[in-house]
Amino acid sequence: MKLPSMRDSRGEKSITLSFVTASWAIVTVAFARSWLFPVDGMMPMGAGEYGAAVAAIMAIWLGREWTEKGKRAWRGGDAG
Secondary structure: OOOOOEEOOOOOEEHHHHHHHHHHHHHHHHHHHHHHOOOOOOOOOOHHHHHHHHHHHHHHHHHHHHHHHHHHHHOOOOOO
């Protein structure tokens, strides 16, 4: 089975970006559901928990961008 991939800002296929998009959507839906349709006995997801989850997801994407930039600079490509 071939995983779907999105194109990044450079026009290259990015499976990482697809995972980041799906993860962000899942966390956002979970946050909204916890406030709109609370489950008895469970506290809704707090803003700090949501922010930490989104920050962790964004760190994955930013890490990929950072390593890709380093690879281009090492190969003599666009470093800026």
